Amino acid sequence: MRNIQYTLIIYISAALTNTAALVDAADLDTPRKNEPPRIGVVKFPVASLDPVDVENAERIRLIASKNIGLSEKLSVIPIHILDNFIAEHEISILKLYNTNEMEKIPVNFAQYLVTGFISAEEKNYRVKINLLDIQKKEFLFSEEALIGNKNETIFWNGIKNLTSTFLEKLDNSIFAFEPEIEKPYRIGDTGPAGGLIFYAKSAYGDGWRYLEAAPPETEFQASWGLEFEDAILPSLFSTSGNIGGGRGNTENFIANSYMFPQNEKTPRLAATGCRALDFGGYTDWFLPSKDELMFMYANLASCGLGGFRGDAYWSSTESSYEYAYFQSFREGKQFFNGYKLTPLAVRAVRAF
Numbered sequence: 306m307r308n309i310q311y312t313l314i315i316y317i318s319a320a321l322t323n324t325a326a327l328v329d330a331a332d333l334d335t336p337r338k339n340e341p342p343r344i345g346v347v348k349f350p351v352a353s354l355d356p357v358d359v360e361n362a363e364r365i366r367l368i369a370s371k372n373i374g375l376s377e378k379l380s381v382i383p384i385h386i387l388d389n390f391i392a393e394h395e396i397s398i399l400k401l402y403n404t405n406e407m408e409k410i411p412v413n414f415a416q417y418l419v420t421g422f423i424s425a426e427e428k429n430y431r432v433k434i435n436l437l438d439i440q441k442k443e444f445l446f447s448e449e450a451l452i453g454n455k456n457e458t459i460f461w462n463g464i465k466n467l468t469s470t471f472l473e474k475l476d477n478s479i480f481a482f483e484p485e486i487e488k489p490y491r492i493g494d495t496g497p498a499g500g501l502i503f504y505a506k507s508a509y510g511d512g513w514r515y516l517e518a519a520p521p522e523t524e525f526q527a528s529w530g531l532e533f534e535d536a537i538l539p540s541l542f543s544t545s546g547n548i549g550g551g552r553g554n555t556e557n558f559i560a561n562s563y564m565f566p567q568n569e570k571t572p573r574l575a576a577t578g579c580r581a582l583d584f585g586g587y588t589d590w591f592l593p594s595k596d597e598l599m600f601m602y603a604n605l606a607s608c609g610l611g612g613f614r615g616d617a618y619w620s621s622t623e624s625s626y627e628y629a630y631f632q633s634f635r636e637g638k639q640f641f642n643g644y645k646l647t648p649l650a651v652r653a654v655r656a657f
Contacts, residue, residue, distance in 0.1 A: 342416040345382040346370040349421040444512035498585030513656035521612030530645035554621035555591035579653035590653035592621035595630040
C-alpha cells in the first residue's frame, strides 16, 4: 500500500499545481476585485505516531484541497504557502476555533479555513472536517466519516465521498444561504437533538447561540484521564472554563489522544465518550466547560429538569496535572480538585 500511497501523493500534488482556482503566491498580499473567496486547508492532526497514519493524514488533506480547488467559486491557497504563513505567524492549528487565534489571520489572506482531525480506530480512520469563517471569526459546520484504511479502493472512495459531501455543504453554506425564520428557544425547551436547552445568548456568534444538554439516556460514568507509565494523561494546561469553551476543550483533548495507549483495553474517557456520541441525528457533542456545567445545573437540574442524578459531573476544564473541575449536582457547588482517574457522571452538550 505504501507504493500506492507515494504514487497517489505525487499525482494529487501535480493535480493541485495545475488547478486553475489555486491562488498564486504573489497575489496573496492584496485582494482583487471580483476574486473568489480564498480558502486554505490546514494540516490535519492525527491521533497516532505511526508513520503510515501520518502519511495518510497528509493524503486526506491533499485530496480535500484538490476537491475544493475544483470549485470555480473558491480560490484555494497552495498548501506550502499556507504552511509557511502559519509557521511564520505562530498560529496554533489546535486552537484555531479560538477567536484570538483567528485574528492572527488577515482576511485579505484567507476568508475561510478548513481544519480537521483524524483518529485511527483499528482498520478505520475517523475523519472530521470543519469550516471556519475567518471574516466572522466563527465555526460554521463540520462533516465526518469512518473510512476503511486497509483497502486502497475503499480508502480512496471514502475520502472522495467525504470531501465531496463537505464541498457541497460548503458551497451551499457560503453561496446559497437563504436566511430562515429563526426558531427561538427558551431555557428548558427541547432542542434539535432531543435534549434540553440550558443556555442562550442574545444573538448568534462564533457559530452558535444555544447550548443543549443531551438526554438522560446518554449519560455515562467515566474518568477524566488515565494513568499510563506512571503519568496521568492527558495534561493539556490550555483548557477554558468559559461559556463556549467546552467544544474547544474537547477538540484539544481528542487531538492529544495520541498520548494514550491505543488498544481494546483503553477505557472510555469523559471527553472521548462525549465526542463519540451519536444521538438525535447529531455527532457534534462535547464535554462542557466548568461554566457551561454550572449553567446546566442552575437552569436544568436545580429546576428538576433533564433527569440528572445527585452525582458529581465532570467538566472539560483542567485545574492541574492531576485534577480537573467537577460539579456537584447534589449540593450545587463546583470543585477544582477532581482526581482525573476517578469515575464521575458525564453529560454531553452541543452548541448550535
